[in-house]
Amino acid sequence: MAIKRPKSHTFAIGLLGWAIACWVFFPIAWMALTSFKTEVDAIATPPQFIFRPSLASYHEVFARANYWHFTLNTVAISLGATIVALALSVPAAYAMAFIPSQRTRGTLLWMLSTRMLPPVGVLVPIYLLARNTHLLDTLTGLGIVDMLTNLPIIVWMLFTFFREVPAPILEAGRMDGASRWQEMTLVLLPLALPGIASTALLSIILCWNESFWSLNLTSSQAAPLAAFIASFSSPEGLFFGKLSAASTLAVAPILVFGWFSQKQLVRGLTFGAVK
Amino acid sequence: MTTAARTGRVDRAGLAMLSPAVVILLIWSIVPLVMTLWYSFRNYNLVDPTLHGFAGIDNYRYLLTDPDFITSLINTLVLVAGVLFVSVGIGTLLAVLYDQEFFGRGIARVLVISPFFVMPTVAALVWKNLMLHPIYGVYSSMMRAVGLTPVDWLQQFPMATVMMIVAWEWLPFSVLILLTAVQSLDSEQKEAARMDGAGPVARFRYIIVPHLARAITVVIMIETIYLLTIFAEISVTTAGGPGVASTNLAFLIYARALLQFDVGGASAGGMAAIVIANIVAVFLVRAVARNLEV
Amino acid sequence: MATVELRDIRKTYLKDEIIKGVSLTIEDREFVVFVGPSGCGKSTLLRMIAGLEDITAGDLLIDGRRVNDVEPAKRGLAMVFQSYALYPHMDVYKNMEFGLKLAGMPASERSAKIRDVARILQLEPYLHHKPGQLSGGQRQRVAIGRAIVRNPKVFLFDEPLSNLDAALRGQMRVELATLHRRLNATTIYVTHDQVEAMTMADKIVVLQGGVVEQVGSPLELYHHPRNLFVAKFIGSPPMNFIPVVVETSSTESVTVRLPDETFLDVPVDGSNTPAGTALTLGIRPEHVALDEPGLAGQVEIVERLGAATLFHIRLRDGQLLVAQSDGAADHPLDSGVSVGLPPRHCHLFGADGLALAAHARHPLLA
Ligand SMILES: Nc1ncnc2c1ncn2[C@@H]1O[C@H](COP(=O)(O)OP(=O)(O)OP(=O)(O)O)[C@@H](O)[C@H]1O
Ligand SMILES: [Mg+2]
Numbered sequence: 001m002a003i004k005r006p007k008s009h010t011f012a013i014g015l016l017g018w019a020i021a022c023w024v025f026f027p028i029a030w031m032a033l034t035s036f037k038t039e040v041d042a043i044a045t046p047p048q049f050i051f052r053p054s055l056a057s058y059h060e061v062f063a064r065a066n067y068w069h070f071t072l073n074t075v076a077i078s079l080g081a082t083i084v085a086l087a088l089s090v091p092a093a094y095a096m097a098f099i100p101s102q103r104t105r106g107t108l109l110w111m112l113s114t115r116m117l118p119p120v121g122v123l124v125p126i127y128l129l130a131r132n133t134h135l136l137d138t139l140t141g142l143g144i145v146d147m148l149t150n151l152p153i154i155v156w157m158l159f160t161f162f163r164e165v166p167a168p169i170l171e172a173g174r175m176d177g178a179s180r181w182q183e184m185t186l187v188l189l190p191l192a193l194p195g196i197a198s199t200a201l202l203s204i205i206l207c208w209n210e211s212f213w214s215l216n217l218t219s220s221q222a223a224p225l226a227a228f229i230a231s232f233s234s235p236e237g238l239f240f241g242k243l244s245a246a247s248t249l250a251v252a253p254i255l256v257f258g259w260f261s262q263k264q265l266v267r268g269l270t271f272g273a274v275k
Numbered sequence: 276m277t278t279a280a281r282t283g284r285v286d287r288a289g290l291a292m293l294s295p296a297v298v299i300l301l302i303w304s305i306v307p308l309v310m311t312l313w314y315s316f317r318n319y320n321l322v323d324p325t326l327h328g329f330a331g332i333d334n335y336r337y338l339l340t341d342p343d344f345i346t347s348l349i350n351t352l353v354l355v356a357g358v359l360f361v362s363v364g365i366g367t368l369l370a371v372l373y374d375q376e377f378f379g380r381g382i383a384r385v386l387v388i389s390p391f392f393v394m395p396t397v398a399a400l401v402w403k404n405l406m407l408h409p410i411y412g413v414y415s416s417m418m419r420a421v422g423l424t425p426v427d428w429l430q431q432f433p434m435a436t437v438m439m440i441v442a443w444e445w446l447p448f449s450v451l452i453l454l455t456a457v458q459s460l461d462s463e464q465k466e467a468a469r470m471d472g473a474g475p476v477a478r479f480r481y482i483i484v485p486h487l488a489r490a491i492t493v494v495i496m497i498e499t500i501y502l503l504t505i506f507a508e509i510s511v512t513t514a515g516g517p518g519v520a521s522t523n524l525a526f527l528i529y530a531r532a533l534l535q536f537d538v539g540g541a542s543a544g545g546m547a548a549i550v551i552a553n554i555v556a557v558f559l560v561r562a563v564a565r566n567l568e569v
Numbered sequence: 570m571a572t573v574e575l576r577d578i579r580k581t582y583l584k585d586e587i588i589k590g591v592s593l594t595i596e597d598r599e600f601v602v603f604v605g606p607s608g609c610g611k612s613t614l615l616r617m618i619a620g621l622e623d624i625t626a627g628d629l630l631i632d633g634r635r636v637n638d639v640e641p642a643k644r645g646l647a648m649v650f651q652s653y654a655l656y657p658h659m660d661v662y663k664n665m666e667f668g669l670k671l672a673g674m675p676a677s678e679r680s681a682k683i684r685d686v687a688r689i690l691q692l693e694p695y696l697h698h699k700p701g702q703l704s705g706g707q708r709q710r711v712a713i714g715r716a717i718v719r720n721p722k723v724f725l726f727d728e729p730l731s732n733l734d735a736a737l738r739g740q741m742r743v744e745l746a747t748l749h750r751r752l753n754a755t756t757i758y759v760t761h762d763q764v765e766a767m768t769m770a771d772k773i774v775v776l777q778g779g780v781v782e783q784v785g786s787p788l789e790l791y792h793h794p795r796n797l798f799v800a801k802f803i804g805s806p807p808m809n810f811i812p813v814v815v816e817t818s819s820t821e822s823v824t825v826r827l828p829d830e831t832f833l834d835v836p837v838d839g840s841n842t843p844a845g846t847a848l849t850l851g852i853r854p855e856h857v858a859l860d861e862p863g864l865a866g867q868v869e870i871v872e873r874l875g876a877a878t879l880f881h882i883r884l885r886d887g888q889l890l891v892a893q894s895d896g897a898a899d900h901p902l903d904s905g906v907s908v909g910l911p912p913r914h915c916h917l918f919g920a921d922g923l924a925l926a927a928h929a930r931h932p933l934l935a
Contacts, residue, residue: 010375010376010377011377013372013375013377014377014378014379014380016372017372017373017375017377017380017383018377018379018383020369020372020383020387021382021383021384021386021387022386024386024387024389024390024443024446024447025386025387025389025390026413027390027398027401027402027405027406027443028389028390028393028401030401030405030406030413031397031401031405034405042411043411045410045411045416045419046416046419046420047411047413047416088295088296088299089296091292091293091295091296092292092293092295092296092297094292095288095289095290095292095293096293099288099289099292101289102583105564107293107297109560109563109564111296111297111300112496112560112563113553113556113560114300114303114304115500116499116500116503116552116553116555116556116559117304117308117549117552118503118504118524118525118545118548118549118552119504119506119525120504120506120524120525120528120529120545120548121311121528121544121545121546121548121549121552122307122308122310122311122545122549123528123529123532123533123541123545124310124311124314124532124538124541124542124545125306125307125310125311125314125542126307127532128310129306129307129310148299148300148303151296151299151300152300153497155296166652166654168650168651168652168654169654169655169656169657171621171648171650171654172648172650172654172655172656172715173656173667174620174621174640174641174642175619175620175621175641175642175646175647175648175668176642176667176668176671176715176719177640177642177643177668177671177672178642178667178671180288180292182671186667187656190658191656191657191658205391205392208394209392209393209394209395211394211395211396211506211507212504212506212507212525215396215507215510216529216533225394226394226395226396226507229394229396229397229400230396230511232400240404240405240411243400243404244401244405247397247400247401250394250397251392251393251394251397254392254394255389255392255393257392258388258389258391258392259385259389259392262385262388266451266452266455
């Protein structure tokens with residue numbers, strides 16, 4: 001197994017590992033900490049590590065904006081976009097992985113390249129299209145756009161997972177009389193479930209944190225948490241406590257979700273780069 | 276013979292399964308593109324309806340002769356290259372570090388990857404206010420504590436600071452992927468190299484780095500996609516300033532379109548962004564095709 | 570009740586022709602084995618019969634009906650894959666049930682059938698185990714069971730035993746042979762294991778580069794190989810080959826000059842081989858007669874297998890010849906020996922690789 005090394009080395013490595021981890025995590029920890037301070041404590045210099053915790057900032061945030069409205073919007077958009085994207089990409093990835101043709105490779109790379117289309121390049125037309133179809137500031141509108149931006153990556157991830165399923169198992173299904181549809185739903189999907197789960201996780205995280213379209217295509221009705229937080233950043237005076245409380249509220253659900261699904265997520269994130 | 280099993284004539288079922296995704300992506304990639312192209316040749320201002328009609332290449336001429344455009348173009352590329360450099364370089368080292376056995380490694384790893392789950396607006400706000408604020412920021416206090424004068428980072432080093440924030444967001448992603456790749460390196464191979472007398476540096480250089488090639492490709496590709504279009508971080512921290520010092524192409528177009536309501540000019544900028552993205556995409560897709568046997 | 574007929578079957582991938590026109594008739598209840606070197610197209614041919622690969626050209630008939638465009642499941646076949654290809658998420662029972670369920674068989678009937686097959690294959694204790702919990706041999710049996718329950722007209726096997734260890738392979742071989750006798754179904758079996766081919770087949774099809782080299786019973790192939798390729802491919806240790814030149818020839822026999830300038834009269838049809846033609850003489854190791862008058866040489870290696878002994882003999886002209894003798898035969902290393910080549914066991918192959926027709930058939934084939 002692991003190469004043996006002296007105790008002092010292990011200690012030094014541990015120290016370094018923890019130091020870097022703490023430094024990287026510090027802004028998040030500090031944000032959470034500040035959210036429990038009063039506005040006065042929040043801007044105290046030097047910064048205070050020990051203070052009397054207060055929920056004042058949270059009370060104010062909840063009083064000022066309907067947090068649950070934004071959160072529900074975010075959940076609805078993330079889940080909706082993910083489900084629709086999966087429904088479109090599972091058959092596509094299945095076809096590319098198991099019914100390849102000369103064009104498969106090109107198709108996959110083309111899909112990826114559409115992802116490189118900069119959103120800002122097409123902001124104006126998408127904005128105008130959304131406005132003209134009355135999808136501006138609607139869950140459907142933002143959901144569709146989020147779904148489309150993630151679709152290529154989801155297809156690619158599913159493709160790499162599906163390719164790991166041995167073709168003979170699907171062929172056995174065909175010999176047993178399964179139609180394409182049954183082959184996909186009864187044989188492939190149960191086998192690729194872990195991969196599909198990690199794909200869904202990634203898609204949810206990407207949708208949750210998507211800011212560009214969220215800020216530009218919604219205003220109030222369908223505004224997700226990315227817009228919620230933006231409303232606390234307006235330079236009407238700095239309120240570190242409120243800002244931290246709002247930020248913590250916006251980030252906490254997906255952060256906890258990410259921590260718990262970390263193992264599953266990593267499988268998917270490697271995009272078949274790790275054998 | 277595994278996946279290529281059913282090659283041959285065009286499979287109708289395969290086509291039927293593939294086409295919904297393909298058609299929808301085709302529409303998604305072509306319709307807005309054509310519209311952008313159309314607007315880019317028009318006079319079109321949302322607040323000034325008297326200004327309309329065909330503009331010829333005026334929008335492009337303004338754009339290309341605009342010094343802001345060149346600055347933002349350079350900023351875009353610097354941002355992408357700088358962050359990629361940091362996240363791949365440091366990411367590789369961190370991946371090796373967190374592959375080592377030490378106390379509480381699991382928790383340390385979770386802490387390191389956490390920024391990946393933080394939305395860009397929050398990341399930018401926290402860094403701008405809680406960390407780097409010249410008076411109340413933690414970093415400023417620390418500098419005062421050791422006798423230095425705090426710096427207004429976002430005013431004095433806008434690009435570098437934005438890059439630092441973006442790198443903080445994306446480093447975890449590369450650590451996550453590269454760590455998985457390092458872990459998949461079979462330990463017998465490392466031990467064999469050790470038996471051959473390879474020191475830690477040689478092992479890193481000749482065993483680990485080559486093994487990571489595919490994973491690094493993935494990191495570069497995914498990150499480039501996102502880095503080319505960095506927007507929220509700039510909008511929240513510097514609003515592109517001071518002047519246009521930290522304006523990238525995405526922000527420039529945004530400023531044109533939504534702040535100055537100049538749809539024609541913004542569309543010309545959009546076309547420029549698309550062209551650049553496509554140039555980058557060509558290289559990236561080549562690298563992916565080569566490294567990932569898709 | 571099933572015959573399978575291939576009429577000039579071809580397969581092209583992109584531009585490469587992999588199967589170059591195979592015609593073959595497989596009788597009802599016959600056990601046919603496809604053998605050939607790796608990459609010769611055995612699996613491809615089998616998969617075309619199964620319906621997993623499109624047939625580029627030619628006709629495939631099962632029971633006289635053209636099935637080129639019939640779905641795999643509707644061809645009345647069952648296939649056992651080399652990797653078993655069991656459904657990992659289903660237990661043994663469900664694995665066997667899957668096909669029956671899709672075919673719409675009522676539950677009670679399914680259950681009866683599966684239990685019947687499980688009994689035959691001694692799988693009853695494992696019906697509710699997942700494939701991951703089974704040993705290699707048990708998985709193999711489940712794969713076979715999954716094929717049997719569907720009551721197919723034709724069984725297809727693609728190297729089903731190649732993932733098993735030697736002992737288990739021997740055991741499963743016997744089980745498969747027994748099963749075939751019991752089920753009496755037409756079977757097509759791909760392998761590159763000589764022993765499997767020789768022991769199980771009613772008929773062996775030797776393939777090379779997408780072409781059928783010879784079709785025949787195991788002994789037919791062994792004793793009367795049609796050409797040099799089959800002669801080399803069938804038999805272990807392989808046949809010895811010695812370059813010779815025709816001295817005189819007639820329809821009755823061919824007299825050839827051996828490398829040591831002695832002559833040998835082989836009873837084959839020499840009507841197309843005038844004096845001076847270069848031929849290849851082939852003789853199996855067990856037919857090489859030690860200590861009989863003939864070629865002189867020196868013992869270089871002795872391999873004692875117990876029941877038999879293999880002597881590798883270096884001939885005067887530098888060529889190595891393998892002679893098989895009984896386990897007790899004793900010739901010390903480096904000792905000089907003389908080896909006889911009994912003419913009735915000698916094969917002659919022309920420059921085109923084809924064998925000259927022998928006059929006498931092997932007694933078992935007569
Ligand atoms: N999908 C494919 N695309 C292109 N060529 C293929 C494909 N499948 C098989 N081939 C080629 O067809 C030839 C025959 O392959 P096949 O798998 O039938 O060989 P085989 O006789 O079964 O070999 P083995 O004993 O190794 O299993 C090989 O040269 C192989 O490279
Ligand atoms: Mg094969």
